[in-house]
Amino acid sequence: MSMQDTDIDQRFSLARSIAEEAGRLALDYFENRGSLVIETKRDLQDVVSIADRNVETLIRDRVAATFPRDGFLGEEFGHVEGSSGFTWVVDPIDGTAPFVNGMPTWCVSIAVLRGGVPVVGVVHVPCDDELYAAAAGRGASLNGKPLTLDPTRTIQNAMTGIGCNTYVAPERVGQIIAGLLGIGGNFIRNGSGALMLAYVAAGRLVGYYEPFMRAWDCMAGYCLVKEAGGDYLPFPVEGEALLGGHPVLASNLSAYSELLALHQG
Structure with a gap:
């Protein structure tokens, strides 16, 4: 070692x-x-x-x-x-x-x-x-x-976590939810981004997306999801970027591309 x-x-x-x-x-x-x-x-x-x-x-x-x-x-x-x-x-x-x-x-x-x-x-x-x-x-x-994440779980047959806060315009939140529902998904929000990321690692949610989060909300969950076999959107950590807010996305590999499209849309 x-x-x-x-x-x-x-x-x-x-x-x-x-x-x-x-x-x-x-x-x-x-x-x-x-x-x-x-x-x-x-x-x-x-x-x-x-x-x-x-x-x-x-x-x-x-x-x-x-x-x-x-x-x-x-x-x-x-x-x-x-x-x-x-x-x-x-x-x-x-x-x-x-x-x-x-x-x-x-x-x-x-x-x-x-x-x-x-x-x-x-x-x-x-x-x-x-x-x-x-x-x-x-x-x-x-x-x-x-x-260990199950690759058969998808946006269409599982739940997706969505987060929002007052840093994000209500119209953008509505657009994200409408987009998710439009591709056959469904969503939940429980008030804790860190917990919903842990749920992704446990397979309870197929993915999680929030347009603006801080590092302290997502870094533990990112490690959990990665080690369970998923992937995440890189979070800027150099210098002052670590202290700022950025989009957070983590999911089962089977859902990543569709969630990324929601983020980019």
């Missing part, structure tokens, strides 16, 4: 451990959400609470204690450059709107990048007691069971 393989394995192990610990903390907040103070960011649909901030702080502290030279990008506290070649990309609670409204479709999303490529992806879903985990060349799993 090479030194680089060892480096990935060590971070993979830590990411799984941290995701479970962070999930327990987030679940405690969820079960006591009546006492949370909810704040808004850009608009009334973009919300945050002390739960998001404290869960991210826990993750940052655990990473810094073991890999102090690694970079870190989190939704709540931004980007810290590293010097090791590895960068952690984290959404402490993806699906905050479902979270604060008492719905279970939220998760903790933790990825590790090396050379701009997601080499570790872990998504923990506390309400369902599910841990999705993947690392480059090591496959993807759900609660330890290997995930």
Whole structure:
């Protein structure tokens, strides 16, 4: 085993451990959400609470204690450059709107990048007691069971996840959904892009598309989908591009070209 393989394995192990610990903390907040103070960011649909901030702080502290030279990008506290070649990309609670409204479709999303490529992806879903985990060349799993995508699943015989937010014009969202329905597909949106990407890796969805997402929402899911046998649209990660929003598309290979056409249309 090479030194680089060892480096990935060590971070993979830590990411799984941290995701479970962070999930327990987030679940405690969820079960006591009546006492949370909810704040808004850009608009009334973009919300945050002390739960998001404290869960991210826990993750940052655990990473810094073991890999102090690694970079870190989190939704709540931004980007810290590293010097090791590895960068952690984290959404402490993806699906905050479902979270604060008492719905279970939220998760903790933790990825590790090396050379701009997601080499570790872990998504923990506390309400369902599910841990999705993947690392480059090591496959993807759900609660330890290997995930392998079924090539017979297509746009026409499976569900596709669609995401939207106020960065995307309502007309564009309508165009995407109309296009999907027009080719015989159907769609779902559950409020968490990271979770729907994990569902793609598990074969529950055949693909996922959102015109504007941040790195912390998609990098863990991208690693999961790739290791399960799917593909994804590259996400710009060089310099300031890592901090910006970009289109996100990931799917079973059987659906990729049709979803790409929806994106390009």
